[in-house]
Amino acid sequence: MTLIGVPGRSGGIAVVRRLAGHLARGLVMILVVTTISFLIIRNIPGDPMAAKYEKLVEQGMSPEAAQQAVNVLYGFMPTGSMWEQYLDYMKGLARLDLGQSLTVPGTGVGTVLMSAAKWTLIPVLAGTLLSFLVGIILGVYAAIKRQGKLGDLLAISGSLLHGVPQYVLALLLGAIFTTLIPILPAGGTADIMFEPGFNAGYIGSLIQHATLPVVTYALASYGGWILAMKSSVVTVLGDDFILAAELRGMKRSIIFRYIARNAILPLFTILALSLGMLFGGAIFIERIFNYPGLGLMLIDSITGRDYALMGGAFLLITVAIIIANIAADLLYTVIDPRVRSGGEAA
């Protein structure tokens, strides 16, 4: 009559130890990722300064003047071996200094990332949460009614939206709501006629401009949620304890809760990861709706060979995913008692 692990008692220490382990692993991962991305970024062909220099020369500037202008513009020219550059970069990182952006001269990478992040976080977060909520609720129905027309319809809608690439959806919705029925703006974040700030006009315009990106993002990810939830619910429906609950005469509403709660568990990992991925921005959607988020910034930094900004963006994505993983793990200790007691499930 021994209980294997008692929840709650040693729980606190276990969580702290778990967290410490996660953080240590996270730091190692960050180190590895930054090193790899540093090497890759520095080895891709193209040199932004040389490119600028050539551009200025093409525009009719003398080579000396162009060289001068480039130096003034960027404030420095990288010297030293790759190894020295790497050490400099890492030292900077240790001080949380991500370096200077090359495409937005004179601005720190951190500042550029921050200003882009706010345009990604809110719409993509809204889109993810919206599609998650709608997807899981409809996913439960798709599973329960899987033998009927409604279930088929829901599953088909999921597969269809899951299969259509994001940019096709974006272009389609853009064409419909900005051209055929021009009720939404085609791009940007807000109308320039409004003073940015906490006023109704500006906020209204913000929402108007965010609608298409959010809806596109939500629709594009909805399919994944409904399909994942459906299969998860179908698995739980086959579990013995659901039949057992029915044989004990449990109320339908209670059985429904049993099913939903057990089925949603595996989806939290996916949700946490996609919240981490959020920092990669929605590249196609931001490009099409000209929304200045992280995705757009990443494209610009790559085309502009902005090493520092690229490195910063990759680092941000890495850190976000690692944090999301840790958050997911801690979340499980709250919502899944089997994880709480150290996973010694019998």
Added chain:
Amino acid sequence: MPVTDKRAPGVRISDLSVVYRTGAGELPAVRGVDLELVPGTITGVVGESGSGKSTLALSMLNAVQPPGRIRSGSVDIDGLGDVVTLGGEDLRKTRGRHVGYVFQAAQNSLNPLKTIGKQLLDLGRSHEVDDLPGLVKEARSLLDRMGLDGARVLDSYQHELSGGMRQRVGIMLALVLNAHVVVLDEPTTALDMITQATILRIIREVHEERGLTTLVITHDLGVVAEIADRLAVMYGGRLVEQGPTREVLGAPRHPYTRGLLQAIPRLVGDIDEARALPGRPPTLGTIPPDGCVFRERCDVRMDVCETGEPPVLTIGPRIVACHTAAGEGEQKETVTTGPTRGEEQA
């Protein structure tokens, strides 16, 4: 229609047929079963895997799972009527409240995300139990009776309990609402010998204490020998022999029952005396439509077995369906009931 009478209810299963829809049409899993559960007795149903015994057990609650369905027959329980005709809320309230069911895979019959106590409360709320503290008290005392620390078990999650403990929790949940008909489907499968013995003793004790009518489904003749007053042997969806346990085991009349007994290895004597029954039991698809279901494996087969349905003969307190027993007893069609009440109980 609550059971107001405190005495154990009787159960009469008549001409019960259950079919499963398959690619090859509807195939019978249970065919024309007649079985009376005498009030206050334990009836054991034995048979090999696929003999239809679990389907029979589920029929007691009108809970045959799709693609199966009860095609004909009735399960008449004193005070409840024919459960085959019940549906919706009436059926739900019968389950658990009046007919307790201990699940075949009782190890997995609990929601992994909730403590046993919370699931107990869900059960109470499902059956409109007003006195929830009383229910908890009852559950605790039942668990205590079964040799567990009731308070602690109610505070535990499924994964913190061993197989034997979960099995006892399953029995507790079947009894806690004071059901007087209890169906136990393989209550000791997958348990070690000592735990099995303990569980069987508990079943027997609680059965006598509470005055229950109990049906135990098992593939293990030893289990039946230990606790059942009456024994029914099932083969290929049919009851081939039934009667008081000691008589059936002491002098089996059906060749299948004899085969089962001969297949048991003894602790004393020559191990070679145990002879496995040749051949394999029929599956849904291979049950012969005409003649005796057992003839393929029978060592006393006659020509008539190929074509003629074995007559169901009543010989004293026993019923046997075999051509070889013809002439020994009365044919079923000439008597109106199965075993009479008040017969000698082993």
